[in-house]
Amino acid sequence: MLQNIRYKTPHGASCKTFAVSSLIIFILIFCTLSYTQFCNKSNSVGLFGSNPFEFIRPTSSQSVTNSPTNISHIRFVIAGSVNSWKHRKSYIEAWWRPNETRGNVFLDLPPTQEFLPWSSASPPYQINENLTKLRIYPKLANPGQVRMYRSILESFRLGDNKDVRWCVMGDDDSLFFVDNLVELLGKYDHNKYYYIGANSEAIRANYDFSFDMGYGGAGYALSYSLIETLVPMMDSCIERYSYVWVSDQLSSFCLADIGVALTIAKGIHQIDLDGDISGLLSSHPQYPIITLHHFDFINPLYPSKNQAESISHMMEAAKFDQSRMLQQTICYHRPTNWTFSVSWGYSAHIYENIIPRSVLRKPLETFGPPSYYSKTPPLFMFNTRKLTDNPCEAPHVFFMDSIKKLEDNLVITTYNRTSPRNLQPCSASANHSADSITQIQVFLQSTKRKEAGRIECCDVEYVDGMNVADVKLRSCLNGELIA
Numbered sequence: 001m002l003q004n005i006r007y008k009t010p011h012g013a014s015c016k017t018f019a020v021s022s023l024i025i026f027i028l029i030f031c032t033l034s035y036t037q038f039c040n041k042s043n044s045v046g047l048f049g050s051n052p053f054e055f056i057r058p059t060s061s062q063s064v065t066n067s068p069t070n071i072s073h074i075r076f077v078i079a080g081s082v083n084s085w086k087h088r089k090s091y092i093e094a095w096w097r098p099n100e101t102r103g104n105v106f107l108d109l110p111p112t113q114e115f116l117p118w119s120s121a122s123p124p125y126q127i128n129e130n131l132t133k134l135r136i137y138p139k140l141a142n143p144g145q146v147r148m149y150r151s152i153l154e155s156f157r158l159g160d161n162k163d164v165r166w167c168v169m170g171d172d173d174s175l176f177f178v179d180n181l182v183e184l185l186g187k188y189d190h191n192k193y194y195y196i197g198a199n200s201e202a203i204r205a206n207y208d209f210s211f212d213m214g215y216g217g218a219g220y221a222l223s224y225s226l227i228e229t230l231v232p233m234m235d236s237c238i239e240r241y242s243y244v245w246v247s248d249q250l251s252s253f254c255l256a257d258i259g260v261a262l263t264i265a266k267g268i269h270q271i272d273l274d275g276d277i278s279g280l281l282s283s284h285p286q287y288p289i290i291t292l293h294h295f296d297f298i299n300p301l302y303p304s305k306n307q308a309e310s311i312s313h314m315m316e317a318a319k320f321d322q323s324r325m326l327q328q329t330i331c332y333h334r335p336t337n338w339t340f341s342v343s344w345g346y347s348a349h350i351y352e353n354i355i356p357r358s359v360l361r362k363p364l365e366t367f368g369p370p371s372y373y374s375k376t377p378p379l380f381m382f383n384t385r386k387l388t389d390n391p392c393e394a395p396h397v398f399f400m401d402s403i404k405k406l407e408d409n410l411v412i413t414t415y416n417r418t419s420p421r422n423l424q425p426c427s428a429s430a431n432h433s434a435d436s437i438t439q440i441q442v443f444l445q446s447t448k449r450k451e452a453g454r455i456e457c458c459d460v461e462y463v464d465g466m467n468v469a470d471v472k473l474r475s476c477l478n479g480e481l482i483a
Contacts, residue, residue, distance in 0.1 A: 074221075075155065076123065078103065079106055080106060082109045089122060093119070094315045095178060131146060136242055145244075145246050152231070156231050167227050169219060169222070184196070184267070190225065194221070196264075201270060201280075212252060215293075267291075271293050278399075279367060282328070283328055283343070317346070321411065324456075328342070329455070330482050337353060337432060351393070351394075352432065357455075392429070400415050412442070436467050437467055457473075
């Protein structure tokens, strides 16, 4: 039947030919138009738009994802409380940058009248959710610590997560060096699972809790992709580990169950130490300082100031150059056989002897372990030098007094003696005493950030009998021996 219709008349055949020709012309016109749209379309959010034949280029948000990490990509989650906020507020405001840093401080209760109106120099506050509504609440070993941990979840639920790459947890007595933090996190892919933190300085603390735990007060960072996976299962994990006593251990357990291990970053400091930590800060590792913690349990960082003043004073130097903050530079004055050790922005030491870097990189044990831990060695996660009255090994100690910037990016930090050494001169230096020196000036030609892990060298200018010594920081020469 179909054959009969197809070949019955010549007129029918010509109609069929016309129809086929028209279809071919239509297809050619459609393809031409589609190709034009394919080439010219540039503004949309997906690979295809509402027209399934319409090609759309990748959006600008994809290029932002591949851009360098900056301060706007980090959300801070600060665990605080109304009772502690009065004296810790100054700690936070020393590093917080209004309109630059983003995040919140999470409080256990609404702020009292003395804190209202809330200071614009502080992070915006949020009140933690009422944990008593959780089914597991009666079984929680330490609800206060669970509140702190769930601040991560509650921060995520606030929204405004656009362009967030990292969530950084800390306490209201955690001091962050934000520029160094940005540089650290920029080395890692935020699209992957990362849990970045550090151990305690005290061996016993790591033994009691975990060597695989990022301490929360020191601060730890979670990549945003990890946060997205963690948040939906956080409450079930809290229920699974309801017996856990501290929030950072709870966090490490939950992350371990996802299969994520701690990535240790040097420069993050829990400061599980007691007393005077100047010995540690004067011989800081050659890694950028990221955080300091536990200011309520240690002496003021600078002996002539209280703790709040000390933190503010330290951040004055950090505003000039965080990459060199606390970085140890060692050089020698051969005519007197003196060794100079400068912890930039913090302290300077003079030793009346030539002492190699292999020795001076070990912190002086000016501190002790936390009082609630045993005093039986080994105590610390790093090597130390014992304090001594040997005049050839004990330093003259100076602390930063001022910092200023001159023309051509020349930065001068001044370090003053705070107390006499009260020891005889070192005989090995031919009795060249440094007692007369009351001030050390350190000159830095600051044009770029110091590279992490790379030491710098210096030269000393000193005229015998003067009370001021000048130290000029510079790049080390190839093969230069620091001894």
